Amino acid sequence: MNYTDRLTNVSVLGAAGKMGSGILLLSALEVADQMLLPANKGRHFVVNAIDVTSSALPGLLSYIRAQVLKAAEKKTVQLRKLYADRADLIENSDIIEAYISDVMSVIRPGTRLEAAYDSTLIFEAVSEDAGLKTRLFTQINSNNPNQPWFFTNTSSVPIGGLNQSASLEGRILGFHFYNPPAVQKLVELITISENSSEMKEFALQLAKNMRKVVVPSNDIAGFIGNGHFMRDALHGINKALELKSLMPLHEAVYCMNKVSQDWMMRPMGIFQLIDYVGIDVVRFIMKVMDPYMEGETLHSSLLDEMFEKGVKGGQYADGSQKDGFLKYEKGRPVAVYSADTGSYVAFSEFSASADAWLGELPAVALPWKNLVKSSEKESLAAKAYQHYKGMSEKGAALALEYGKRSREIGLKLVSDGVAANSADVNTVMLTGFFHAYGPVNEFVV
Amino acid sequence: MKPHKKIYMIAGYNTVSMGTGRKEFNPKKERPGLEHYIEEAGKGTLAQIGGAAHVDEGVVGNFMASRFNKQAHLGAFLGMIDPQLRLKPSIRVEGACASGGLALATGIKSVLSGSAEVVLALGVEVQNTVKAIYGADILAGAGWFKRRKEGHAYFFPGQFSDRAGAYFEKVGRDKARKAFAVWYKNAIENARLCPTAQEYTNQVADLESQGLTEPNPRSFTDHLNVFDCSKVSDGASSIAIVSEEGLQRCGVALNQAVEVVGVGHAADDITALPDDLTRLSTVAFAVKQALDSAGITASDLATVETHDCFTIAGILGMEAIGLAEEGKGADFVIEGHTSRKGKIPVNTTGGLIGWGHPTGATGVHQAVTIWEQLTGNAGEAQINIPAERPYGLTVNMGGDDRTVVAIVYRKC
Numbered sequence: 084m085n086y087t088d089r090l091t092n093v094s095v096l097g098a099a100g101k102m103g104s105g106i107l108l109l110s111a112l113e114v115a116d117q118m119l120l121p122a123n124k125g126r127h128f129v130v131n132a133i134d135v136t137s138s139a140l141p142g143l144l145s146y147i148r149a150q151v152l153k154a155a156e157k158k159t160v161q162l163r164k165l166y167a168d169r170a171d172l173i174e175n176s177d178i179i180e181a182y183i184s185d186v187m188s189v190i191r192p193g194t195r196l197e198a199a200y201d202s203t204l205i206f207e208a209v210s211e212d213a214g215l216k217t218r219l220f221t222q223i224n225s226n227n228p229n230q231p232w233f234f235t236n237t238s239s240v241p242i243g244g245l246n247q248s249a250s251l252e253g254r255i256l257g258f259h260f261y262n263p264p265a266v267q268k269l270v271e272l273i274t275i276s277e278n279s280s281e282m283k284e285f286a287l288q289l290a291k292n293m294r295k296v297v298v299p300s301n302d303i304a305g306f307i308g309n310g311h312f313m314r315d316a317l318h319g320i321n322k323a324l325e326l327k328s329l330m331p332l333h334e335a336v337y338c339m340n341k342v343s344q345d346w347m348m349r350p351m352g353i354f355q356l357i358d359y360v361g362i363d364v365v366r367f368i369m370k371v372m373d374p375y376m377e378g379e380t381l382h383s384s385l386l387d388e389m390f391e392k393g394v395k396g397g398q399y400a401d402g403s404q405k406d407g408f409l410k411y412e413k414g415r416p417v418a419v420y421s422a423d424t425g426s427y428v429a430f431s432e433f434s435a436s437a438d439a440w441l442g443e444l445p446a447v448a449l450p451w452k453n454l455v456k457s458s459e460k461e462s463l464a465a466k467a468y469q470h471y472k473g474m475s476e477k478g479a480a481l482a483l484e485y486g487k488r489s490r491e492i493g494l495k496l497v498s499d500g501v502a503a504n505s506a507d508v509n510t511v512m513l514t515g516f517f518h519a520y521g522p523v524n525e526f527v528v
Numbered sequence: 529m530k531p532h533k534k535i536y537m538i539a540g541y542n543t544v545s546m547g548t549g550r551k552e553f554n555p556k557k558e559r560p561g562l563e564h565y566i567e568e569a570g571k572g573t574l575a576q577i578g579g580a581a582h583v584d585e586g587v588v589g590n591f592m593a594s595r596f597n598k599q600a601h602l603g604a605f606l607g608m609i610d611p612q613l614r615l616k617p618s619i620r621v622e623g624a625c626a627s628g629g630l631a632l633a634t635g636i637k638s639v640l641s642g643s644a645e646v647v648l649a650l651g652v653e654v655q656n657t658v659k660a661i662y663g664a665d666i667l668a669g670a671g672w673f674k675r676r677k678e679g680h681a682y683f684f685p686g687q688f689s690d691r692a693g694a695y696f697e698k699v700g701r702d703k704a705r706k707a708f709a710v711w712y713k714n715a716i717e718n719a720r721l722c723p724t725a726q727e728y729t730n731q732v733a734d735l736e737s738q739g740l741t742e743p744n745p746r747s748f749t750d751h752l753n754v755f756d757c758s759k760v761s762d763g764a765s766s767i768a769i770v771s772e773e774g775l776q777r778c779g780v781a782l783n784q785a786v787e788v789v790g791v792g793h794a795a796d797d798i799t800a801l802p803d804d805l806t807r808l809s810t811v812a813f814a815v816k817q818a819l820d821s822a823g824i825t826a827s828d829l830a831t832v833e834t835h836d837c838f839t840i841a842g843i844l845g846m847e848a849i850g851l852a853e854e855g856k857g858a859d860f861v862i863e864g865h866t867s868r869k870g871k872i873p874v875n876t877t878g879g880l881i882g883w884g885h886p887t888g889a890t891g892v893h894q895a896v897t898i899w900e901q902l903t904g905n906a907g908e909a910q911i912n913i914p915a916e917r918p919y920g921l922t923v924n925m926g927g928d929d930r931t932v933v934a935i936v937y938r939k940c
Contacts, residue, residue, distance in 0.1 A: 156661050159681040160747055173677045174665040 084203065086288055087117050089232070091128050094199035095206045096219060098132035098192070099139035101398065102236050103208035105264025107132050107143070107190070108150045109293045110206060115186040116292070119165045128189045131198040140192040150265055151186045155179040200226045206258070208236040211364070211371055213244065220249035232282055234258035238309045239371040242302045243275045253277025256286060259306060260295075261515040262360070269515035270295040271306050296514050303501045304375035305368070307511045310501050311522065312356075313369055313381055314492045318485060319343055319353035320383050333421040333428050334437050336408055339481070340416070341437075345444050346471075346482035348451050348464060350517045355416055358396035358407030362389050394420060442476025455519040464519060465526035486527030493523035529791040530821035535639050536775055536785040537632075537937070539768045540896030540905075541572025545726040545884025546762040547656055555656065562597050562654050563608065565764035565886075569650055570609035573766040577646070577778035580610035583768070584644035586618035589631030589651035590888035595666045596657050606648070613648075623795070624670030625837060626926030627651060628765065628891025629933025633793050635769035636935075645774035651889035652764035660760055667887070670927040672798050680749060685757055687928045688838040689749035694805035695840060696751065699858050707858035708839035709739030712755050712881060714867045715836065719878030721909040726759045726884035739839075756839040758880035765892035767899060782940045786902045786920070790822025790936035798930050806855075808841070811848040811923055814932035818921065819850075822936035826850040829872060830917040830939075831901055833894035835925040836879045845923060846874075873911045876901060891924035891933060898922055902939040913939055 093110050097103040111130045118128045134140060155162060159175050162182050172178045191198065196219065199205055205223060209215055220233055233255040235245065242257045249255070257273030270290045274283055290297045300306040305313060319339045326335035340352030357365050366386040373381040389395070389408070396407025409416035410427040418427035447470045454460050468486060471479035493508040502508045509521025543565050546553055553559075566588070574580050586606040594600045600620075607614035621630040628651030635647035655663055661681065668676050668683035680686020696704050713735035719725035732738055741753045748754065770778060775785060792814035803809060819825060826849055834849065836842030843857040851872055852860035860866065866874040877883045877897050880890060898920035900906040902913060918939035925932050 156659060157747075159661050160745075163681050170677065173673075174668075175661050175681050176665055178681075179661075 086285060087123060089203050089285060090114050090117050091126065092131075092202045092229075093129070093204045093206070094131040094133055094202040095208065096133050096196075096199065097207065097209035099134035099136050099143045100208055102260060102262060102264060103134065103206075104143055104146055105262075106206050106208050106236060106260060108147050108265050109260075111147065111186050111190050112151065112154055113289065113292050114189050115182070118189065119185065129191055129201075130189050131202065132190050132192040133194070133196060133198055134192075135194055137194045140194075144187070144190070144192060147190065148183060148187060151183050152179065155182045196222060197226075199223045199231075201229070202227065202231050203229050204232050204234065206234050206236065211237060211239055211367055213240045213248070213371070216240065216245055217248040220245065220251060220255070224249060224251060230254065232256075232285070234286070236260055239305050239368045241304050241375065242273050246275060246277060253279065254282070256282065257300070257302070257306065258286060258290075259300075259308065261308065267515060268294070268296045269308075269511060270297050271300045271308055271511065271515070272297050273300050273302050273306055275302055296510065298507050298510050298514075299503060300507075301501050303499065305372040305501075307496055307502045307508055308515050309368055309372065310496050311489075311492050311508065311512060312516070313365070313372060315489055316353055316357055316365060317381065317383060318488045320385050322481065322485070324385065330437070330440070331421070331423070333419045334433050337419050337430065337434065337437055338441055340409070341441060342478055342481045343485060344451070346441075346448055346478050347485060348448060348454050348467065348519055350451050350455075352416075354408040358404065358409055358411075359398075361395060361397035362386055362407050363395045363397065366390050388422060389420070392422075392425065441478035441481075442474070444478065445470055445474070451519055455517065460519045461524070465524070468526045483527060486522075489522040490524065490527050493521070497523075529793065529817070531636070531640055531788060531791070533640065534772045535636060535788045536770050536772075536940070537767050537788060537895055537899050538770060538775065538778065538780045538785045539573045539576035540766070540899040541569050541576070542724045542765045542893055542896050543568045543572075543763050544724045545759065545886060547726055547760050547884060549726040549730060549759065551729055553656075559656065559762065562593055562599055562602075562652060563605070565652050565654060565762065566602075566605050566650065567609050569652065569764035569766035570606070570648065573648060573650075573768050574610060577768050577780060580612035582646050582774075582778050583613060583616065583648045584646050585616060585635075585638050586613060586648045586650065587631045587634045587638075588618065588620045589622075589627035589629070589649070589891060590620055591622060591624055591627045591653055592666050592669060592887070593652075593654070595669070596653070596655050596663075602652070622888075623931040623933075624926030625835070625885070625887045626891055626924045626931040626933050627888040628893065629793075629922070629924030629926075629935070630891070630931070632767075632769065632891055632895055632935060633791060633933050636788060636791060639769055639771050639774070645771045646778060647769040648766065649769055649892060650764060650766040651886075651892035653886035653888040654762040655760050655886065656762050663760055670930075674799070682749060684928070685749045685752055685838065688840050689743075689751040691802075691805045691844065692751035692756075692838075692840040695844070695858075698806050699855055703858050703862070704840075704843075705740060707843055707861045708752075708756050709736045710861050710864075711836065711839040711842050711866075712736075712739035714861075715875060715878050715882035717882075718868060718876050718909060719882030722877035722883060722907070725878045725882055726761055727878060727882045752838060752840070758837045758885035761884035761886040763884055763886035763889050763893070765889045765896050767892055767895050784903050784905075785940050786899050786937040787940055788935060789919075789938045790818040790820070790824075792817030792819075792821070792932070792934035795931045796929070798927065802929060806844065808844045808848040808925070808929045810929045810932045811835075811845060811925055811934070812850075814934040815849050815921070815923060818934035818936045822919070822938075824919055824936065828917050829919045829921050830913045831876055831898065831911060831920050832872060832874045833876075833879065833897050833920070833922045834874055835890070835894075835923050836875060836881050837885060837925070839881065841925070842875070842879070842881075849921070849923065868911055876906065876911055877909050891922070894922035894924055895935065895937075898937050902937060
């Protein structure tokens with residue numbers, strides 16, 4: 084079965100979810116691009132968009148249509164060539180519309196798992212529940228005569244375990260996208276020794292066609308991305324709890340969020356990132372990873388507390404941010420949750436004193452937006468940290484401490500054998516988390 | 529066309545050329561429309577000529593408001609500028625990106641015919657209503673629609689990329705691309721001196737390196753990069769075309785006027801392909817007509833506003849105008865002759881690449897720039913006009929060298 088054959092019938096499980104919808108989009112684009120090749124004229128291609136939530140499917144199709152429009156607008160130069168033989172399609176707008184129709188025509192939305200029984204490739208993006216994943220894989224595998232390949236988007240469950248529990252005989256690998264899959268360039272590829280070389284080659288080709296950067300990760304729970312993020316988040320949380328002796332917890336959360344964003348020159352603060360991913364999701368991933376971690380505990384009672392109070396973060400269906408540790412207005416954090424009162428305290432009520440406590444951010448600390456665009460981001464970041472070393476402000480000390488911890492986590496991922504080398508760790512953080520500099524660097528120490 | 533009586537242009541006015549590059553431009557926010565630009569430019573000229581009562585006729589140059597803004601019938605917007613313009617004769621003229629030049633040519637003819645002593649000539653285009661990929665469809669209307677299918681997604685960049693490719697064959701790729709980059713650098717440096725220019729606040733340090741960015745055929749064209757292209761712009765320009773009687777009526781001093789001494793206007797068959805991709809033959813024809821009717825040669829010009837919709841068009845323009853010999857346009861530009869310190873400063877407020885290219889307004893904008901330079905109203909962009917060369921030239925091109933209006937102006 085060649086590359087194109089493998090893509091003739093694809094299923095995406097959990098297609099209406101945050102990750103699933105992006106994976107559906109990328110799969111449908113790649114399948115349609117195969118379908119439009121002159122050599123494949125007349126062949127049928129299908130992408131089953133399977134999700135248990137029937138009510139989410141119409142919204143999913145609107146989302147996909149809007150995203151395909153964007154994709155088409157970006158690659159009209161190529162599309163004009165693909166549609167050169169269609170005399171009726173003259174203007175760019177004609178061609179873009181035709182492409183949208185073609186992509187949408189391969190998608191079959193539905194709620195029934197049976198649709199995947201004919202598939203040759205199955206993307207899985209359901210909840211991070213090893214039991215649920217195993218059940219789905221087992222059911223499909225025992226009813227599908229095609230010996231399908233399973234590409235799971237799990238960010239935490241070991242692949243080898245799923246392979247065994249669902250008796251997949253090596254027909255599963257981790258193909259881990261970052262959120263949102265349509266935008267983030269990174270795919271973590273987690274292979275196991277039972278995978279065929281044909282399967283690995285296909286995975287690499289597919290990632291390339293989807294214009295993704297592939298970083299290989301070993302099959303250790305959490306892989307590189309969450310292996311770093313979960314520990315990095317715990318540092319932020321625990322540091323805030325430590326500062327509680329000096330200030331109310333909500334102010335400490337504000338301070339650590341500010342240090343991790345402004346002082347560390349990251350795209351968002353650590354608490355905003357936890358909210359973005361979802362407090363429930365972060366908590367759950369830690370729970371999944373924790374049993375596999377030797378000599379350390381991946382758990383935060385603060386996350387439990389928030390979760391139990393129903394404060395979960397995450398996003399609404401339209402992509403806007405739900406309130407979590409922070410409260411958002413037009414996508415920007417404006418207030419912070421106080422566990423004592425169960426309500427949000429506006430930044431304006433305390434930020435002046437909290438900012439003064441941290442100290443004035445020096446001009447050498449560039450806003451992430453500017454830093455990330457610079458061709459000298461690494462040396463500019465180094466300059467900022469160098470400057471912090473000579474400062475007495477608490478913000479500088481906290482940033483340095485955080486930077487060191489982040490580096491230590493990166494090095495641990497290499498020494499644990501999760502990542503092949505520190506360059507891979509840095510690539511994951513640069514492309515999957517949009518950091519402007521890699522955590523494993525020499526300037527934070 | 530040689531004017532048989534004295535005819536002048538006065539009271540030029542440009543709105544800002546709005547689009548990417550301007551700090552206040554935000555594609556996601558609602559922006560002023562056609563009405564705003566027409567009104568601002570029109571009022572800008574009326575304020576300098578003693579009011580709307582002095583105007584006999586109006587001409588509006590516009591290319592594609594019918595698609596960019598779903599608005600036709602632009603001649604009837606004149607009365608919106610000032611109630612005193614209501615019921616006065618007004619027409620809209622169209623010749624693709626030469627629409628502004630056609631507005632000038634039409635106004636000149638009205639004055640020469642004696643039907644008007646004062647004509648308000650205004651050009652306008654508001655193009656940022658659609659994304660560039662759809663704007664390319666609309667602008668492709670300047671070519672023959674029956675060839676649209678075989679054209680590039682970015683139709684005109686594709687056409688001029690083909691011209692650039694042919695020019696590479698003729699003079700060598702490295703030299704040609706270097707000349708493109710120098711052209712780009714000059715354009716931006718001049719735009720930085722003109723507050724209405726789209727690239728007024730451009731702060732890129734090494735413009736030449738930026739201009740040398742390798743073209744990416746996958747996302748754009750084979751031989752041109754985005755810096756080789758003019759801007760997508762919203763804007764309007766306005767100027768009054770007057771007889772001697774009109775000049776007196778408006779109370780404008782002669783030293784604040786430029787005299788129109790020669791006009792060239794040519795339209796070639798839109799269904800025909802260019803005979804030679806490395807020549808702008810219609811430009812050459814119309815410019816010769818204009819220079820001949822003015823009784824001067826290219827060496828008498830102090831400054832030129834040429835239609836650099838693409839860097840390659842700017843360079844081929846130097847050859848078509850006769851400033852450089854055939855095949856020597858690239859050298860002429862690289863040697864610095866077209867810079868503001870060179871022997872013939874070209875596009876002194878940035879041209880289409882630096883100032884902007886609100887298509888239907890461009891021809892009028894060029895006239896306003898020459899008027900500013902010859903009357904000492906160019907502000908920081910002012911160049912020296914040598915006494916022995918008191919002439920300026922505008923060259924406004926529609927489509928791929930299909931409609932051209934060239935006008936020679938003399939300092940008064």
